[in-house]
Amino acid sequence: MSEFSESAYKFLAIAQKDFQSAVKTKRFIIFGVIFVLFALVGAYYGNVDVARGISPISGAPNPTTQPVNYAISVSYSYGGEAILVILALALSYDALTGERSARTLAQLVVRPITRRTILFGKFVAYLAAAGGLFVVTTLVLYIGLSIITRNVPSSSDVGYLILSMGIILLYVMSFIAIGLLISSLTRTNLDSLLGAVFVWILLLVFTYAGVALGLGAMNLSPTSEIPYSEFPGYAKILLWINPGSHNVAVQSLAGDFVKLTSGLNYTANVIFLIASIIVPLIAAYYFFTRSDAV
Numbered sequence: 001m002s003e004f005s006e007s008a009y010k011f012l013a014i015a016q017k018d019f020q021s022a023v024k025t026k027r028f029i030i031f032g033v034i035f036v037l038f039a040l041v042g043a044y045y046g047n048v049d050v051a052r053g054i055s056p057i058s059g060a061p062n063p064t065t066q067p068v069n070y071a072i073s074v075s076y077s078y079g080g081e082a083i084l085v086i087l088a089l090a091l092s093y094d095a096l097t098g099e100r101s102a103r104t105l106a107q108l109v110v111r112p113i114t115r116r117t118i119l120f121g122k123f124v125a126y127l128a129a130a131g132g133l134f135v136v137t138t139l140v141l142y143i144g145l146s147i148i149t150r151n152v153p154s155s156s157d158v159g160y161l162i163l164s165m166g167i168i169l170l171y172v173m174s175f176i177a178i179g180l181l182i183s184s185l186t187r188t189n190l191d192s193l194l195g196a197v198f199v200w201i202l203l204l205v206f207t208y209a210g211v212a213l214g215l216g217a218m219n220l221s222p223t224s225e226i227p228y229s230e231f232p233g234y235a236k237i238l239l240w241i242n243p244g245s246h247n248v249a250v251q252s253l254a255g256d257f258v259k260l261t262s263g264l265n266y267t268a269n270v271i272f273l274i275a276s277i278i279v280p281l282i283a284a285y286y287f288f289t290r291s292d293a294v
Contacts, residue, residue, distance in 0.1 A: 012111050014121030015129070022091050022129040028224040031087040032133050035080055042078025043141045046071030047149065058225070059261070061160075061254040067151045069160060072142055073250045081168060081247065082287050085175045086132055087201075091126045092179025094189045094194035096288060101189055119180060123281065126176045131169050138165060157257065164252035167273070174276040180286040183290065203242040210239030228263030236263060243276040 033173055050067040060217050061069035096119075142161060146152055153161070182195040214231030228239065245262040246269040257266040264272070 002086050007114075007117065009287070010182060011117050011121050011124075013293045014113070014118060015124045018095075018122050018125035018200045019128050020055050022125060025091070027086065027090045028129060031083060031090055035083040035087060035133065036137055038078055038083055039075045039137050042075035042080055043145060045078070046074030047121075047192050048201045049074065049143060050149070057252060059251050059256055059259040061250075066153075066157055066160075066254065067149060068142060068145045068153045069253045071145050071149075072138065072161065072164075073140070073143060073253045075138075076164075076249055076253070081171065081249070084130060084168070084172060085244070087133075087199065088126065088130045088172045088175040088216070089179045091129060092122070092176045093182050094192040095126070095180055096183040096291075097186050097189050098183075100187070101208075112287055116285060119184075119285055123173075123176055123180060126179075127169070127173055130172050130176070134168060134172065135165060144282040160253050160255045163247040167247065167249040167252050167270070170270070170277065171243060171247050171249070174273060174280070175276050177280040179285065181287070182281040183285040184284040203244070206238045207242045207245060210235045213238065229260055231263060240264075240272060243273060245268070247274040 026258035047067075050063045050070055054063055056062045060073050063070045105154070138161075142153075178195060178199060182199060183192050186192045186195050210231070211226065214228065215226070217232050217235065218227070218230060220227075228236070231239070239262055246264070248261050248266055249271045251257070251259055251261060251266065259266075261269050
């Protein structure tokens with residue numbers, strides 16, 4: 001077996017083991033069920049909106065010309081995305097501290113397995129668990145809505161769906177990377193849990209503080225169309241720290257690549273999302289490779 005084949009085998013073995021462990025955990029089952037329920041409720045009310053013939057919303061699919069995409073966008077917005085990223089963080093926050101507490105991390109690192117293989121194997125495992133649940137649920141809802149409403153989506157609408165799913169998977173990956181970073185910096189499961197809760201709250205605080213400071217600087221009150229692009233630099237930075245500020249999944253479902261989200265164009269938001277994966281993942285690798293196994 002070549003060196004590359006052996007490394008790939010070890011990587012897949014770790015990813016498979018962690019995936020099987022992840023989908024059997026209570027946190028996956030609980031948050032997974034909640035996510036599916038929110039997705040179902042959102043899709044139902046999205047379909048109700050379509051039947052009522054509501055007016056198009058800026059940056060969202062047109063209920064008249066894109067009825068199925070619109071229903072899925074409501075499913076996205078109904079809290080399903082928030083539950084999904086909580087699931088991603090819940091799976092990954094103790095990825096390394098859990099191994100350390102169970103005394104299995106030391107057994108892994110003394111074997112001819114690099115820490116890079118361990119870290120990225122876990123990353124792929126959690127992505128497969130959380131992302132797989134999302135993809136399967138969304139596709140089932142999309143097909144079900146198409147059959148129930150007898151509205152066959154166009155090829156472009158299906159393409160927009162795939163693109164939007166890719167955006168949400170990037171969003172999920174960013175929080176898996178953040179969870180791995182937290183786990184690489186902490187020593188116990190409790191520390192990791194507290195760290196995950198702290199980071200989650202901190203990201204929300206940054207977002208709300210950025211909006212509040214931006215509106216305050218412009219002497220405006222909150223409206224449906226907040227002029228993010230006109231915010232002062234410090235307010236924008238606070239807002240952009242949260243990966244959720246760059247989630248353009250609904251915009252992707254509509255095929256609207258012109259609308260500004262958080263004051264940024266579509267491409268800039270995607271770049272920010274990718275950066276929110278790479279930066280914490282590199283940091284997690286750096287700290288993990290320099291930490292003790294016990």
